[in-house]
Amino acid sequence: MATPEPEALDTARSRAKDKSPWNWLLFIPIVVPLIPAFFNADSPRLFGFPRFYWLQLAWILLGVGTTTLVYQMTKKKRGDL
Numbered sequence: 001m002a003t004p005e006p007e008a009l010d011t012a013r014s015r016a017k018d019k020s021p022w023n024w025l026l027f028i029p030i031v032v033p034l035i036p037a038f039f040n041a042d043s044p045r046l047f048g049f050p051r052f053y054w055l056q057l058a059w060i061l062l063g064v065g066t067t068t069l070v071y072q073m074t075k076k077k078r079g080d081l
Helices: 006-016 021-034 051-074
Strands: none
Touching (some): 021 051
8 A cells, every 4th residue: 555645644734734714704605505584585586586596596606705715815825835
């Protein structure tokens, strides 16, 4: 069995030690779609689609935006590798 390279081990350790408070924002796209009050009506309609359907697309955009923000705020500079 091959042993992992030291660089790969260091990268895994640095990711495990990432305790940035920005990571807490990743709970937003998980928790917000679970709130039933958002889906409790048919109106308003957007381009003829009921609220449930266009909110599903909005949650995708929320998740992508939040993930991008957290990534940008927590990535290390290229010289720090």
